[in-house]
Amino acid sequence: MVMWRKKSSGGESPSRGAGVHEDEKVPRGHVPMVAGCEGEGERVLVPVRLLSDPSIAELLDMAAQWYGYGQPGVLRVPCDAEHFRRVVDGAMQRCGISSA
Known part of the structure; x- marks a missing residue:
């Protein structure tokens, strides 16, 4: 399962995870990422199993x-959200994970 959510660029503390609020729990087995360059982006929870997919x-x-290995907060991926969505969907199909 992959959940997409628009990320706002205002008023976040880097120590809190760049958009992750206390009431937003990350489900076990998922990694939060933000697709998009500086400013706005889309937050997505990616299943850990997909991290080994070549794409x-x-x-x-x-x-x-782009950002180095010491990114504070949620991992930011430097591509537009639509491209990231296509890459994640393709990886999910190759791994046999349902997108529902």
Whole structure:
């Protein structure tokens, strides 16, 4: 299951996870990520099983090149949300995970 949510750019503390509020729990087995360059983006919960998919790993490498390995808060992936959505959907199909 992948959940998409528009991330606002205002008033977040980096120590709180860039948009993760106390009442927003991350389900076990998921990693929160934000797709989009600086400012706004979409927050997505990605199943941990997808992190080994080559297309997701490529985006993670790109994130490391753009932002380094010490990103505070939620992991930001430097691509537009629509592209990230297509990559995640493709990885889910290859791993046999339902998107519902």
